[in-house]
Amino acid sequence: MPTYDGVRVDAGELQSDAQNQMQASRKASWIERLFRELEIPGEIKTLSGEVIRCVSGQPLFRITFHREDLLRRPQDELALGQAYVTGAIDIEGDMLALLDVRSRLSEAFRMRPWLRFLFNLFVTSPTRVNKDAIGYHYTLGDDFYLTFIDNRYRFYSHCLFHSDEETVEEAAEHKLESMFEALELQPGMRLLDIGAGWGGVFEYCAPRGVDVTSLTLVKDSQAYVNALLREKKLTGRVLVQDFLEHRPDEPYDAIVIYGVIEHIPYYRQFFARAWECLKPGGKIYIDASATKEKYSMSQFTRQYTWHGTHTFMCLQDVIQEALFHGFQIVEAKEETHDYELTMLHWAQRFDSNHDKIAARWSEELYRAFRIFLWGGCHALRNDELQAYHIVARRSPSAGPRPGRRRRFSSFLRQIA
Secondary structure, X not given: OOEEOOEEOOHHHOOOHHHHHHHHHXXXXXXXXXXXXXXOOOXXXXXXXXXXXXXXXXXXXXXXXXXXXXXXXXXXXXXXXXXXXXXXXEEEEOHHHHHHHHHHOOOOOOHHHHHHHHHHHHOOOHHHHHHHHHHHHOOOOHHHHOOOOOOOOOOOOXXXXXXXXXXXXXXXXXXXXXXXXXXXXXXXXXXXXXXXXXXXXXXXHHXXXXXXXXXXXXHHHHHHHHHHHHHHOOOOEEEEOOHHHOOOOOOEEEEEEEOHHHHXXXXXXXXXXXXXXXXXXXXXXXXXXXXXXXXXXXXXXXHHOOOOOOOOEOHHHHHHHHHHOOEXXXXXXXXXXXXXXXXXXXXXXXXXXXXXXXXXXXXXXXXXXXXXXXXXXXXXXXXXXXXXXXXXXXXXXXXXXXXHHHHHHHHXXXXX
8 A cells, every 4th residue: 555754545546547637637726736836746635535646756745625715716824824723724744845835835914913013022021022922832831842852951942963863862962062161161150041941951050060040931941940950959040030130149150042032032132131141251152043034934933833022033133232232252153954953853753742732732732833843844944044053252341332323323334
């Protein structure tokens, strides 16, 4: 019996030459034409039960439509994503091959979500936006995220692979090794971890004599990490507090922020606060997924994954503000392939836990997160997203920190 990507196909369902000729004689739907242009072999199953082969060759996927109007009229990326989440279409097979069609899909402009984003960015206080957005994404319970992230250090950010064959657990350890070495951490040093997550920084750094303080906006995270500290007999503290409001009793020797810069697009405020929190000569390690243009994000992602002002890191803007706020750039390293591999592992583990996730958290949530994970892997593979880590050292001087007038004058001089 033929299979594609683990999906069994009855021989009776495969079209004969005569059936293929009949299909060629009728008018192809808009989505059939897309897959044929891209030369991606796959199948479309209509409401009537007809199975249409788009391109000859072993089919990589099957899309089953449960609503005829989705085939009659071209749909944009958000509409198709919503149709999958709500069950109006089903998808089987190779998600990465299927996602190749995204490059041909339009994205209709929708006023309401854009206005909501602008309101959050310019009117609502950053700490309020962060609290609401983080609360939406990170409060599904520890067990949800632990169905797909690595089980050694439990990172919800990209890991670092020495080879494609490594496990995500091995790559998670390399990530911590990289940070520990880059920050030149030594026993007795004080480290601020922005975004406690599930305690990976504690579990690696505390046994090596580093005093860790972690910040989180999620009480579940605080409870999980405190339980980990008790179980492993580790020292340190985890605070439910926004970094933009954090005022330590004394400056830290180093700061690490894994991925959380994506939730803080206010780079001026971020680096002003980081400079105040660090000792002179202290280093900060930042990593995140990134886009070439700040605030570039699909409408599906804003609606179903990241609310508020979540913004993939814009490398050039981060470096500029670091320099303006008294930091020297020590290192900037591209890690896009590492993030692609990380999300590939996550997506595969997530799929393998489908029944558990759908039963406990709902099929709709499973489908929305499935698009997030496979879509992220696809975007990283195709350079629609990148990933970097940056290491910067705090200078004794606070830097020029130019205001709007000075920035505008500098801009005019550059273009004159």
